[in-house]
Amino acid sequence: MYGAILGDIIGSPFEFDRGDKTKNFELFTRGCGFTDDSVMTIAVAEALIAVGPDADEKEIEEAVIANMQDWGKHYPHAGYGGSFRHWLKDRHPQPYGSYGNGSAMRVSAAGWLYSTIERTREVARWTAAVTHNHPEGIKGAEATASCIFLARNGASKEEIGDYVKQEFHYDLNRTLDEIRPYYHHVESCQQTVPEAITAFLEAEDFEDAVRNAVSLGGDTDTLAAITGSIAEAFFGIPAVLKAECRNRIDPEMNRVLDAFDEVIGRNNLEADESLSGNDLIENAISNLYENQNHESFIDVITTVCFRIMNDGQGWVPFVTVSGEMFPNLDVSTLQEGDRLTLDQEVRLRMDTVAAEDGIEWLYIFTNEEESHKKPVPNVVMEIPFRQILEIGLHNDKVAGVVINPFGKYFKVDKKVIECIFDACRQNMEGEA
Structure with missing residues (x-):
């Protein structure tokens, strides 16, 4: 959760190819702030916490829809795409066949809350399907949540990469140096999630992962949000970055982060x-x-x-x-x-x-x-x-x-x- 939000904040000033495709940039600038990526990440997390770990498909979909619409009303100018913006206001919202990367950027909570990868993928699929019911939109959410699950359970980078290639058939053979010159602003899962995973796989620590993602250019806030969500599970996040994250979001968002940490036992376990x-x-x-x-x-x-x-x-x-x-x-x-x-x-x-x-x-x-x-x-x-x-x-x-x-x-x-x-x-x- 922190990783997704930090990636969103750090990447936000460079969206739409406004950066120099470099890893050498100031981590936090006056122009950075949270966007729809963070708002919807919080919305999905709160919904999954509320319904509990054994909720069925209908319960999860109803909770996710209600929560995303509620948070969307509170943050109407967070930078939503056109179709999703209309969906937020619809009294009877229906999925609209999207394969955009929004399903992957908001799914991180699903990677932490469940005890098996099968259940993780199932819930990730349901959180995506309320809007992004295209096979690629669902695949992006499942792949991201799977990486988080594997990383937090001690899998190596090689094991994570192999699982993604075998289960989701993403091309992870290109290096960042090979991707970077030709990469541009694109908002599809199939052209964001593999690149985000590669940014994680080439990283030495959390910060390096986010810098990798931003250096590719394009939809940098979402790209870095996906990378950051995986990198947090694998590397952890320095305390000072967590503090920066909390200082840059609203109290209600911090309240959800606290509730999330309590549910997964992170606060008590780390303190003990x-x-x-x-x-x-x-x-x-x-x-x-x-x-x-x-x-x-x-x-x-x-x-x-x-x-x-x-x-x-x-x-x-x-x-x-x-x-x-x-x-x-x-x-x-x-x-x-x-x-x-x-x-x-x-x-x-x-x-x-x-x-x-x-x-x-x-x-x-x-x-x-x-x-x-x-x-x-x-x-x-x-x-x-x-x-x-x-x-x-x-x-x-x-x-x-x-x-x-x-x-x-x-x-x-x-x-x-x-x-x-x-x-x-x-x-x-x-x-x-």
Whole structure:
């Protein structure tokens, strides 16, 4: 879902061959925004969530029709095609034999919600058939949903490509370099979905996949939406890109994204996995408050070191601000942070808290309860303890990092950070 919406947003300024067919472009520009691709992706997802995983064909088709028409009324100028625009207003809407790529760009939720590829394809077919009942329109939706299903279930690129060629007979043998010179704006499934899948297959990560799609030109928002939906399932999406996505869509759309994540268990699963073990830090800090001795202090250092060595993560709030408090931020999980801008002045940066003396500190939470003790920015990302400590160590704008600043907190100034990293190095040398 995030992948489809991000692809739509990033690709939107270059639609109708308005780009230079290059991968070298600013990821977010003043002219980018969500279009009908995102609106209908959200509409289909909400409908599928509402009817549940065991709904039959009639239930799904009725829910998808009602939801797409409802969302279309709320976003009447999102950029719909002529036939679909009339369909949105029809009191008794009927499929109109389309083989356009709209069936594939809106189907991503179907790739995530079901436990078998057979059921995934069945539901994808039904979401397409309410408008795009041409065999090519249905095939495009099924192929896209199948790629998402396979990717999220651990299939390799080779396995995904082989399945698409065997089941849908798309030509995936052309490279992007071979496609790019002759590709133009076209809105059919048969001339969009294979190219979108190829853009994914040649990619190194999520961002590279979207750049691949946009570089082909043509219907770039839809092309990148399809590619992005598959790439998300295979690569995942950096937290900073998810935050950019949420900042660029409306609250009601974010509400559906939250509901979707809850249904597929993504929020709870990721939090359980990434924050598991942080209770060691919490217990050590609590013990330090009780005893206030050197041994308790060393225990906190030891537990933080242990979490670093086990890739432990915490929650860090971010804000959208003017200026460049952290101009050299270059952390792998926050990749492309310096380029993700609304314009050249606005960017996401880590929030800070001020001590009584006015000195700024970065901060990180070990669990959700800690983050609710006082109001914080609503963009919260999971990042490794190692990385926020590295930022705190090397940035002269802050004194260091505070763990759980609104409860039993632990201040990690630059000297303490160096002690933690020294302890980590010694442990690694000891294991070697």
